[in-house]
Amino acid sequence: MKFLILLALSWLHGTDDPLFRVHxxxxxxxxxxxxxxxxxxxxxxxxxxxxxxxxxxxxxxxxxxxxxxxxxxxxxxxxxxxxxxxxxxxxxxxxxxxxxxxxxxxxxxxxxxxxxxxxxxxxxxxxxxxxxxxxxxxxxxxxxxxxxxxxxxxxxxxxxxxxxxxxxxxxxxxxxxxxxxxxxxxxxxxxxxxxxxxxxxxxxxxxxxxxxxxxxxxxxxxxxxxxxxxxxxxxxxxxxxxxxxxxxxxxxxxxxLYDWQAEISGNQVTALACSKSDVWVGTFQDGLSHGRPGNWSRVEGLPSSWINQLGVSGQEVLVRFSSGLVLSGAGPYWRTMGRSSGWPKDWTSGLGPDWVATLSGFYTRQGKGWKTYVPKPALQGVTVTGVARYGGSYWLGSQNGAYCYDAASGECRQIVRELPDSWVTCLESSGGKLWAGTFRGGLAVFDGHRWSVELPGERIHCLLSTPSGLWVGTPRGLLWTDGREWRRFGREQGMPSEVVWSLAARGEELWVGTDGGLLEMRGAGRRARVCGVSRT
Structure with a gap:
């Protein structure tokens, strides 16, 4: 244990090739x-x-x-x-x-x-x-x-x-x-x-x-x-x-006494997205910044400093605030999304790279526009928290369980009893399976035939699918799985905070938003299995 603590300290203070680079x-x-x-x-x-x-x-x-x-x-x-x-x-x-x-x-x-x-x-x-x-x-x-x-x-x-x-x-x-x-x-x-x-x-x-x-x-x-x-x-x-x-x-x-202008805007990183040139970093009450390590720029003039979610759609960055408002742009000019841009509602409840969730429905990116889905009556009055594609259907998360929606037939069925918790916080398709993070029941996994539970009792904040496997953000650290093996990362692996709010990736770069700043892992695919601790 002492060796692991000393190793973590060497990462915190910086080495030639630390597992996590902290911004x-x-x-x-x-x-x-x-x-x-x-x-x-x-x-x-x-x-x-x-x-x-x-x-x-x-x-x-x-x-x-x-x-x-x-x-x-x-x-x-x-x-x-x-x-x-x-x-x-x-x-x-x-x-x-x-x-x-x-x-x-x-x-x-x-x-x-x-x-x-x-x-x-x-x-x-x-x-x-x-x-x-x-x-x-x-x-x-x-x-x-x-x-x-x-x-x-x-x-x-x-x-x-x-x-x-x-x-x-x-x-x-x-x-x-x-x-x-x-x-x-x-x-x-x-x-x-x-x-x-x-x-x-x-x-x-x-x-x-x-x-x-x-x-x-x-x-x-x-x-x-x-x-x-x-x-x-x-x-x-x-x-x-x-x-x-x-x-x-x-x-x-x-x-x-010193210059902090080229740093990220805050340390509680609640939202992340990667565009072709920049990493976009949203925070809790400290606004939005973008750029690359050592050269971050703060986005000025936004209506709120609490950034809830980010997504990159084509050439545009989507910014969702805690109020449910969504802006689209790439800076310095932004436009408000909602009824004025063809959505049925101004308010949103969730945001991903190619989807937007709202009350009673969701929107998906179709070319340069958006397609609206309002599955009635199954989704009437339901606040959608996440959207994923799996098995030819749309899967939706909510505080009332998950929903499977077939856009071709219009059938929408609710899944509750199969889940460890009815509050679904996030959804992701990875490794031929559907993964549903919950508020206090862990991770529900659907293989196309039956449901199972991983990480029972955990609160799941975010999920990210990469070619090497699935990354999972929780209040107790970062986890990775290829569907068979699991690895956990925390303070002993160099994380200044184990509270993970957001995830993004570009190539072999993994970006992790925590309560202790923005973490960067290079070569994430090859280092996931080697550097993490086996889950017990």
Whole structure:
């Protein structure tokens, strides 16, 4: 097991020929140090390069990195549990974990704060450790855990950050900033929705907010100094000035510290498609980008940043949003698909390379146009989730089971009892069989005569048929099968996240959309059987 973990780390940090090449976005800053920037897509070294690509970095403390994959130092994993905060005290290292846990590394003791939220911030006030979650603030010492009440205002219990230097302690909340005065706490007027704090060694303080820029403390009150910066996520006091981390990069005196413009637009990749020249990458709330590794371009001017599905039809790219709206084009010009383009409806429920699903029917690509199918009465009122061709018929997925539709005869029959779950999420024809992914029942397989079940109990997000076999995306990793053998890929094979949302392929390139960015596997056909772990 240790060997596999070290092997995975070598892939995460990059080798000459890793199994997965990770393409991520380092636009959204989470924490700062003088030598590096922690982001939702890995650690961005200011000297160049990204470490732990695709892994959200939560905190930096000297040479230590806290991330969703654990605590790292010089490429070594010291604690594999997701870690949200780090603090160096005179007694040793302290880390904040999920579900209110605080670990004291020198003694091995773990203290439990009364919260089910992660401990996102830690500070040392000279005597005790202060631990914060978005549900409150606690003081930790040899006596145990004590709740710290900042104000009678209930909004002040939503603590967002804590910072300290010497005996100077500040706490950021949704209600504003509080500073400690003796045993009491006093509000610093002037800022609300506080998202970041920094206290310099001389006690000078800076306050970042979600929507009103950056404030500087002057004579016991806050003065707005950088009003145009929005989405502040981190602050760092340096001899050169205050560094401001945001959801769109890191800045020193208004100058960006690094360039993220050629990266994909976001790390939660929900949709993928390959055209002749580009890979198209849709994300959850971060929009659409396209291009090739090292040269990605963001598509501007779209009506929504949540891309649900993508498809390539001829020379055009089809983009489906979470609202059900579909646009067609190749950028920079897009046209809305629906009644204006000959479809009976504007709203859609699914999208593939040559099909579109909707309520009570579906459309398929026919030359330069689209053919509409509305099988009545069987499909009346049914929301179609997927379409596949198998055995000369159209097979349709829905939350009411699967349907087999013969376009020639008009016969449409429902299949429910044969399936492990009535909610069919996706369909694919591969290796002479029909494969139906379900929401919580695994993968139903039809060989033309009878149904069987693979991966029982799994949630199936997506399916992709390639010449080498079928690829399956799940919340617990990526799987491949040739119909006889199965292989599983996860963190131990170099995936920064095992949650797979989308799949696409071009030739021997496999593209995998995950919660940890876009993964590229070259030579996927030959490496599938060799590099994956046999399914048990």
């Amino acid at each position: 991520c976005s380092t636009r959204q800053v989470t924490c700062l140090s003088e030598a590096a920037v922690g982001t939702s897509g890995g650690l961005r070294r200011l000297s160049g390069g990204v470490e732990l690509p695709g892994v959200p970095v939560r905190a930096l403390c000297g040479s230590l990195i806290a991330s969703d994959c654990g605590v790292y130092e010089d490429g070594r994993c010291l604690d594999a549990r997701p870690t949200w905060s780090l603090l160096r005290t005179p007694a040793g290292l302290v880390s904040g974990l999920a579900s209110g846990r605080v670990r004291f590394w020198d003694t091995g003791q773990e203290v439990l704060c009364p919260t089910d939220a992660p401990i996102h911030s830690l500070a040392w006030d000279g005597e005790r450790v202060l631990a914060a979650s978005n549900q409150g603030l606690w003081s930790l010492d040899g006596q145990g855990v004590q709740e710290v009440r900042l104000s009678s205002n209930p909004v002040a219990s939503t603590v967002t950050c804590v910072a300290a230097s010497g005996d100077r302690v500040l706490v950021g909340t949704a209600a504003g900033v509080f500073r400690r005065k003796g045993k009491d706490w006093a509000a610093l007027p002037g800022a609300v929705n506080v998202s970041a704090l920094a206290v310099a060694p001389d006690g000078h303080a800076w306050v970042g907010t979600a929507d009103a820029g950056v404030y500087e403390e002057t004579a016991g009150s806050l003065r707005q100094t950088l009003p145009t910066i929005r989405g502040v996520t981190a602050l760092l006091c340096t001899p050169q000035g205050v560094v401001v981390g945001t959801d769109h990069g890191a800045f020193l005196e208004g100058r960006p």
